[in-house]
Amino acid sequence: MENTQSIWQIAAILIARLIFAAIFLMAVSFKFMDMGATAGYIAAAGFPLPLFLAWCAAALEVLLVIAFLTGAFFTPAALIGSVYVIFLGFSFHGPSHWAGNQAEFGFFVDHFTFLAGLLFAAVHGPGSTLAIRAGWRSRV
Template sequence: MSIPVLSAIVRHSFWQRGGLLLARLIVAAIFLMACGTKFADIGATATFIANAGFPMAMPLAWIAAIFEALLVIAFLTGILMREAALLAALYLLFLAFAFHGPQNWGGNHMEFGVFVDHFAFAAGLLYMTAFGPGPLGIRR
């Protein structure tokens, strides 16, 4: 496919509306899966948090699950989405270092991969922070 054809595809009006909505739906689905697993077994989440060395693991597990559920609502509706995207990016960077950082890499390439993936996801969230929900988001 030649570059002019590709350029015409990405400039199509779909990406101005549908592309932004699709991105919001993907991000919402990721956070829905994350909070769903937390709510499904909050004890396991608390254990994971405690094993990382954090005190008050059970309250932190509930806070994380509720926060992620609120992110899902923000991304699905577009309400406060820019603020939610910024908070989510900061949250992901915290998670990257706290749970998948250099202290966990010793011979485990998967942990390094998960660490790097958090940065890619955070970059997308920062892009969403800059451009907002698009024309299909509910306005404040």
């Protein structure tokens, strides 16, 4: 049985991949513009080695952008991105931040909607168009 996708499905998948890539590209761009500020934000959250962690986050985000744009290692990238996004939600916008600023709750919830999209993408893959077929195989 041949698995064919309609034009709107192909477009939706490609747009979703572009949105994922754009979000991580914006995040890494802000890091590269002022790595010291990112390190300060990480230090304020109580993490050790903030500059090292800022560079690690930037490297991860660059790899995620590449994976979402190319489709290579798409499923593991989406799963890793899922863990990363929920970690960020709890670490920087979790319950301990809500008393000081109610907007933090909204930021926290936004991470769960992003998580849902990434998990859905991990299950369904990068689509059949403009996708490099490299990575873990979950289906035959």
